[in-house]
Amino acid sequence: MxxxxxxxxxxxxxxxxxxxxxxxxxxxxxxxxxxxxxxxxxxxxxxxxxxxxxxxxxxxxxxxxxxxxxxxxxxxxxxxxxxxxxxxPMGGPGRPVGEWEPHDLEVHPAGPGETAAASGTPAARVLPGYVTREHDRMLADAVRDTTAGRSRIVVLVGTSSTGKTRACWEAVQPLAGQGWQLWHPFDPTRAQAALEDLHRVGPRTVVWLNEAQHYFGDRTVGEQIAAAVHQLLVSRERGPVLVLGTLWPEYAHQYTALPAPGAEDPHSRVRELLAGSTLTVPDVFDAPAMAAADALAECGDVLLGNALTRARTDGRVTQDLAGAPELLNRYQQASPAAKAVLEAAMDARRLGVGLHLPQAFLTDAATDYLHQSDYDHLTDDWAEQSYAELAKLVYGKQVPLRRTIPRPPRRPPTPTTAVGTAAPQATGPQLRLADYLEQHGRITRRHMCPPASFWHAAHAHLTNPDDLNNLTRAAEQRHRLQWAHYLRHQAADHGSTEALHRLAIMREGTGDREAAEALARQAAHHGKSEALYELAQMREEAGDGEGAEALARQAAHHGKTEALYRLARMRANAGDREGAADLARQAADHGNTEALYDLAQMREEAGDREGAELLACQAADHGNTEALYCLAVMREQAGDRESAESLARQVAQHGGSHALYSLALMRAEAGDRESAETLFWQAADHGSTDSLYDLAVTREEAGDREGAEALARQAAERGNPHVLHDLALMREGAGDREGAEALARRARPEALHDLALMREEAGDREGAEALARQAAERGNPHVLHDLALMREEAGDRKGAEALAHQAAERESTDALHSLALMRKKAGKQEDAEALARQAADLGSLPALHSLAVMREEAGHRESAEALARQAAGHGSTEALYRIAAMREEAGEREGAETLARIAADYGNHALHTLPKLLNSLWPYGLDPSGKPTPSWQP
The missing domain is CATH 1.10.260.40 (lambda repressor-like DNA-binding domains)
Known part of the structure; x- marks a missing residue:
């Protein structure tokens, strides 16, 4: 019709x-x-x-x-x-977008009640008018992409109650009339629901991952969920789809931060998924947003108008609408006992306890939060009264502390051993702290160490191994060593593989080998074989080769084949080639291709070329071409060019061009340019942009500029912009400034950076600054920083400061901080402090730290302490520890202890020199109250 x-x-x-x-x-x-x-x-x-x-x-x-x-x-x-x-409607999970009610998707309710709709329709909770901001416009672009047939993922990152979920809700409304479905994985748990049904998601579906930490942060399946989402996004048959998620900034940072070298990488797939897919939601309304909100209020939006009367000063409109101020009022005006319970809950969450807090734990934990006079007036039913008080609704239909019933696990239980049993499930009522109060506690209580009742209650009532493990780390970071010790044992008793691992290493260090092995085996049985691996290394270093081998084989049996491989390397380094070969074979039998690589090298060195090639080919078939590559290089060095090229081509056939490229370099160094160029071209044909680089440089040096540029463009198109960069520098060095600038503009911003520095060194300051500004406009303000330092070293302080301020205007305060340090080194204390203060006022935490130290060195102790505390409030205790160490060195132990204790209460923020100071001051740790712990024996 x-x-x-x-x-x-x-x-x-x-x-x-x-x-x-x-x-x-x-x-x-x-x-x-x-x-x-x-x-x-x-x-x-x-x-x-x-x-x-x-x-x-x-x-x-x-x-x-x-x-x-x-x-x-x-x-x-x-x-x-x-x-x-x-x-x-289509197949797959979910239902039409238009059938969803926003609050069912966890959009924060706003306002005190419901509005009755017309007869025949259910009552609906009213949402305030929506103010479109910059992130909404970018989110709308993503939605348009999906309607054009391209799958997208967008994860909104912002603090609690900033409107992330509402923004997602508004964004999907245009899809309601286009046949799109929306799926919110939620039951039986978010992570389980997502993992089980992501493969069923069909085209034109919105996947709603509100509070995405419950999906991607799941210790067991988070990485699998990220992989499944990635597969959904790249699948043409299942698209288009739109994946929407929300995260707090601390979770986004946790998932996207690169691990330290050698450390585990628990969020690699999540990090890849979030790369380029996050969108920041600001905490406050800016001036245009406030004007738009005013316009809606003037048109009769009562909810928004009321919120503006309370939030106009700080711009936190969405938090007000979500009930945050009333939650805060309830906390601040709570009875002493109820406030103590809330503070215990805040501390539990900020120190790593999970969302569901056992009521028995909170009750016992709260007692030491009470002042003695309040404690003396407690009635027998104080706990019941407190929980009843905290369960009352506040503005926005939230409660400070609500009852929650976690769903029981539906997966097979973790295998256990006779040494330890599976962690029992928490019994009794469990409670969840309101998000806003949790975040408020993280900010306002970050400088506090919980009292003794908190740690005692955790030891007595918590059973989740992750919770216990997190609290163990929190106690260690605050130098509460005795509680850390007991909590680690409790975590091990409840199946924490990390605690079992650590205890195994500690027992080995004390000579209790039998207990160490038992703990390591238990950890391996729960999926963490690193303990066996580390024990094997310790035994090998101690000269117990037989014990090391036995442990390495056990680790390999549990999937840690690296143990046998590393042991083989240790034997080889010790000169035991036969023992090394035997262990390498065992590792290879367990599928470790690195062992095959080592064996191939050993066979080649022993003259067994046929055996070496066989092993290298086996490694290549398993995806490791390094053995073939190594053999190719070894044969080239031995003068067997034909065999070397044959092996290099085999590497190329397995998808690697580096062997051909390396042979080309070796031929070029030997003076055989013709053969080198042939190999360079072969490598380039197999995707080597480095080969194109070398060919371009060769053409440039021979005067074939056109050919050089053509090769450079090819390399850039294939992802290697360095060629254009280096050609630009070569032309600059040859005096062709115009050609150099033209190439630099087509290259990455670093090319303009380097040209600017070359011009500065040549005395062309005006040209240097012009190029530096071009680089800064393309997102690289560091060149202004570098020019500022060069001018400073040349004695042009005025010019240096001018450039540093230009860098700071482009959100790079490093230049001002660097100038401050240079002035300090030159003895210009007053100038140094002025520059450091400017950088600190612009948000530079390192500059704030430096300024605190400068004030301490100048004898201004009170202001130094104030600045150090300010830095700690922003997440860095380095200044507090540095000043404490300075006072300790000067013999002022009391002053050192005061600052070190304050810093310890914040927690150790990964500064490696800090435990040394704490251990020297308090070798047995601190009690929760901050007093030195008396001598005790673990």
Whole structure:
């Protein structure tokens, strides 16, 4: 049934005519109608527009109610229009976008109650008018991409109650009339639901991953979920899809931070998935957003108007709407006992305890948070009264501490051994702290160490090994060594592989080998074989080869074949080639291709070429071509060019061009340019951009500039911009400034950077600054920094400061900080402090630290301490420890202890020199109160 006259479906035409007639009769503007209906202005405009898709059933119901039109009749028209347009539900998990209620998707409720809709429709909780900000515009671009057929993922990152989930909700509304579905993985747990059904997601589906840490941060399946999401996004058959998620900044940083060298990388797949896919949601409304909110309030949006009266000063409108101020009031005005419970919950969450807090733990933990006079006045039912008080609703329908019932696990239990049993599930009521109060506690209580009752309650009531392990680390970071010791044992008793691992190494260090092995085997049985591996290394270093081998074989049996491989390397380094070969074979039998690589080298060195090639080919078949590559280089060095090239081509056939490239370099160094160029071309044909680089440089040196540029462009197109960069520098060195600049602009910003420094060294300051500004405009302000330092060294302090300020204007405060350090080194203390203060005022934490130290060195101890505390409040205790160490060295132990104790209460922020100072001051640790712990024996 198609209206041929106007090109629209008849049902949709009639629906829009009736809505437009109602709007005219009501004498409202679209903005006023949006406010009355509790909808976004854009949603109303699109519902009435003849060029937009069918509006959702939720939108039609809200508009009909606001215009006093018959809701059921208009909903029938909406359904008919949706059928006529082909917007029908599809297979796979989820249901049509228009059937979702925003609060079911965890959009924060706003306002004290519900609005009764017209007869025949359920009561609906009203959302305040929506203010579009920059992140909404970028999110809308992603939605448009998906409607054009391209799958997208966007994860909104922002602090609690900043409107992340509401932004996602508003963004998907245009999809409601286009037949899209929305799936919110939630039951039985978020992670389980996602992992089990992601493979079923079909085209035109929104995957809703609100609070994405519950999916990607799951210790067991987080990486698998990330891999499944990635597969969904790249699958043409299943697209287009839109994946939307939200995260707090601390989780985003945790998942995207690169691990330290040699450390585990628990979030590699999540990091890859989030790369380029996060979108920051600001904490506050800026001036344009406040103006837009004012306009909505003036049109009758009561909820938004009330929020603006409270949040106009700080711009935290969304937090106010979500009930944050009332939550804060409830905390600040709580009874002493209820406040103690909340603070115990805040400390538990910030120190790493999970979302679900056992009530028995909180009750016992709270007692030492009470002042003695409040404690003396506690009644027998103080706990019941406190929990009842904290369960009362606040503005926004939130509670400070709510009862929660975690679903029991449905997976097979972890295998156990006779040494330890699986962690028992927590019994009794469990509670969850409100998000806003959790974040408030993280900020306001970061400088506090919980009292003794907290640690005692954790030891007595917590059973989750991850919770216990996190608290063990928190105790160690705060130099509460005795509690760390007991909590680690408790974590091990409940199956923490990390605790078992650490205890095994500690027992080995004390000579208790039997206990060490038992603990290591238990950790391996729970999936962590590193303990066996480390024990094997320790035994080998101690000369116990037999014991080392036995442990290495056990580690290999549990999947850690690296143990046998590393042991083989240790034997080889010790001169035991036969023993090394035997262990390498054992590792190879367990599938470790690095062992095959080592064996191949050993066979080649022993003259067994055929055996070496066989082993190298076996390694290549398993994806490791390094053995073939190594043999190729060894044969080239031995003068067997034909065999070397043959092996290099085998590497290329397995997808690696580096062997051909290396042979080419060796031939070039030997003076055989013709053969080298042939190999360079062969390597380039197999994808080596480095070969194109060398060929381009060769052409440039021979005067073939056109050929050099052509090769450089090819390399750049294949992902290697260094060629254009280096050609630019070569032309600059040859005096061709115009050609150099042209190439540098086509290369990466570092090329302009280097040209600028060359011009500065040549005395062309004006040209250097011009290039530096070009580089800064392309996102590289560091060149201004470097020029500033060069001018400083040349004695041009005024010019140095001018450039440093230009760098700072482009969000690089490093230049000001570096100048400050240079002035300090030159003895210009006053200048140094002034520059460091400027950098610190612009947000540089290292500069704030340096300024604190400078003030201490100058004898201004009070201001030094204040600055050090300020730095600690922003997450760095380095200044506190540095000043404490300075006072300790000066013999002022009391002053050193005061600052070190403050720093310890914040926790050790990965500064490797700090435990040394703490151990020298308090070798047995500190009690929770901050007093030195008396001598005790682990």
């Amino acid at each position: 198609h209206d041929e006259q106007n090109g629209h479906h008849r049902a949709l035409t009639e629906l829009r005519e009736r809505l437009a007639g109602g709007l005219a009769r009501a004498r409202l503007t679209q903005t006023q109608l949006a406010a009355r209906a509790g909808l976004a202005r854009t949603t109303v405009s699109e519902a009435l527009s003849p060029t937009k898709p069918v509006p959702s059933s939720k939108t039609v119901a809200a508009l009909a109610d606001a215009l006093r039109l018959p809701v059921q009749e208009l909903l029938i028209l909406q359904r008919t229009a949706a059928e006529e347009s082909g917007a029908i």
